Amino acid sequence: xxxxxxxxxxxxxxxxxxxxxxxxxxxxxxxxxxxxxxxxxxxxxxxxxxxxxxxxxxxxxxxxxxxxxxxxxxxxxxxxxxxxxxxxxxxxxxxxxxxxxxxxxxxxxxxxxxxxxxxxxxxxxxxxxxxxxxxxxxxxxxxxxxxxxxxxxxxxxxxxxxxxxxxxxxxxxxxxxxxxxxxxxxxxx
Amino acid sequence: xxxxxxxxxxxxxxxxxxxxxxxxxxxxxxxxxxxxxxxxxxxxxxxxxxxxxxxxxxxxxxxxxxxxxxxxxxxxxxxxxxxxxxxxxxxxxxxxxxxxxxxxxxxxxxxxxxxxxxxxxxxxxxxxxxxxxxxxxxxxxxxxxxxxxxxxxxxxxxxxxxxxxxxxxxxxxxxxxxxxxxxxxxxxxxxxxxxxxxxxxxxxxxxxxxxxxxxxxxxxxxxxxxxxxxxxxxxxxxxxxxxxxxxxxxxxxxxxxxxxxxxxxxxxxxxxxxxxxxxxxx
Numbered sequence: 001x002x003x004x005x006x007x008x009x010x011x012x013x014x015x016x017x018x019x020x021x022x023x024x025x026x027x028x029x030x031x032x033x034x035x036x037x038x039x040x041x042x043x044x045x046x047x048x049x050x051x052x053x054x055x056x057x058x059x060x061x062x063x064x065x066x067x068x069x070x071x072x073x074x075x076x077x078x079x080x081x082x083x084x085x086x087x088x089x090x091x092x093x094x095x096x097x098x099x100x101x102x103x104x105x106x107x108x109x110x111x112x113x114x115x116x117x118x119x120x121x122x123x124x125x126x127x128x129x130x131x132x133x134x135x136x137x138x139x140x141x142x143x144x145x146x147x148x149x150x151x152x153x154x155x156x157x158x159x160x161x162x163x164x165x166x167x168x169x170x171x172x173x174x175x176x177x178x179x180x181x182x183x184x185x186x187x188x189x
Numbered sequence: 190x191x192x193x194x195x196x197x198x199x200x201x202x203x204x205x206x207x208x209x210x211x212x213x214x215x216x217x218x219x220x221x222x223x224x225x226x227x228x229x230x231x232x233x234x235x236x237x238x239x240x241x242x243x244x245x246x247x248x249x250x251x252x253x254x255x256x257x258x259x260x261x262x263x264x265x266x267x268x269x270x271x272x273x274x275x276x277x278x279x280x281x282x283x284x285x286x287x288x289x290x291x292x293x294x295x296x297x298x299x300x301x302x303x304x305x306x307x308x309x310x311x312x313x314x315x316x317x318x319x320x321x322x323x324x325x326x327x328x329x330x331x332x333x334x335x336x337x338x339x340x341x342x343x344x345x346x347x348x349x350x351x352x353x354x355x356x357x358x359x360x361x362x363x364x365x366x367x368x369x370x371x372x373x374x375x376x377x378x379x380x381x382x383x384x385x386x387x388x389x390x391x392x393x394x395x396x397x398x399x400x401x402x403x404x405x406x407x408x409x410x411x412x413x414x415x416x417x418x419x420x421x422x423x424x425x426x427x428x429x430x431x432x433x434x435x436x437x438x439x440x441x442x443x444x445x446x447x448x449x450x451x452x453x454x455x456x457x458x459x460x461x462x463x464x465x466x467x468x469x470x471x
Contacts, residue, residue, distance in 0.1 A: 001345060002310045002311070002312065002345070002347050002348075002351060003310065003345040003346060003347070004270070004308050004310050004322070004324055004329055004346045004347065004348060005329070005333070005343065005345060005346040006308060006326050006329045006330050006333060007333070
């Protein structure tokens with residue numbers, strides 16, 4: 001029926017309207033019941049997801065814990081290996097072998113990890129001696145990552161050097177250098 | 190279904206407000222009640238754009254008097270708005286769209302007001318064809334406001350020319366040739382040409398009352414007949430305000446027009462053909 005009203009028309013309810021209303025109400029109730037069921041199902045699913053997530057996080061945390069435990073074990077094993085292959089006397093001997101005669105070591109610290117790190121406090125009588133020592137370190141296959149520290153060139157040259165030591169099995173020792181210098185740990189001290 | 194329809198109708202037009210209730214039988218309309226309250230000139234001016242209710246107080250008073258005459262209480266009434274406020278068109282509607290949607294595509298862009306202000310409804314006139322009407326919302330609201338102020342409970346709201354055409358097209362007549370129906374309003378009139386149940390042409394014009402109007406209306410009927418493809422003496426029916434006078438004038442000049450609907454039994458003191466809104470009761 002045509003209706004040009006600017007607002008929705010009011011109309012008396014007819015039996016068919018009441019039937020449609022009843023059907024609509026029933027559909028609404030049914031949809032509400034279905035919605036409630038769906039909502040509860042969703043909540044249960046979310047709870048399961050949350051539980052699974054917590055379990056997953058627990059497993060991951062356990063994995064991380066085991067990884068953390070494995071790392072020191074590896075480090076200890078590697079340290080033991082390095083200690084056997086590169087004992088301090090040998091490392092010190094290799095280092096001293098490269099030192100010119102007017103260079104001495106004031107302190108040496110070794111960190112047995114991967115790789116084996118060295119930090120040495122050096123005193124050189126002349127800068128040229130120090131330069132020669134640095135040059136030998138940088139050319140040596142036993143020492144890598146040579147990093148000179150700040151230098152004090154007033155009078156005696158004092159500085160520190162950081163480097164890493166490579167296992168002699170992977171890098172043959174240069175016997176010629178050792179022979180020509182004739183350095184000993186005792187001299188270095 | 191019939192019980193669901195409002196039994197009371199209230200029609201507003203430039204010259205009066207009228208209303209009542211009626212039923213249609215095999216021989217014509219039987220008016221259960223009818224009343225008419227004249228309006229002062231200019232109190233209500235049907236227009237597609239401007240506010241129609243020029244003197245609201247006067248229109249409200251007339252509606253209240255009409256309600257008292259018809260003993261309208263809280264029962265909802267169908268409001269019928271006059272000819273001259275809507276853009277009317279006969280459209281061939283594609284199958285994949287509703288008449289309302291198609292009207293928005295075809296008619297609304299040509300309206301002299303924003304599209305969102307257009308209230309559109311249709312009168313289906315067969316498969317794929319519809320008379321569509323677009324009315325400015327503010328115009329409708331003006332009528333609704335005075336009806337509310339008069340204490341009328343509004344059910345639906347229709348246009349008198351569409352209600353009349355609806356009633357006329359449901360009873361296209363026995364004549365086998367072209368039929369031209371004339372629906373008179375106080376401010377405008379409609380001409381609908383149909384044949385074999387198919388509406389072929391629809392025209393909507395403003396009225397220009399005067400001594401010469403019957404002749405001009407006859408010419409408009411002839412133009413409509415030609416527009417519908419048959420200019421050779423169509424059958425003519427007339428309903429609406431002044432239908433009796435127009436028919437008398439035409440008959441006096443040799444015309445053969447007849448009233449759109451007749452009275453069945455004793456009426457309520459008015460000729461049903463004068464009441465275009467009776468088409469809504471059918």
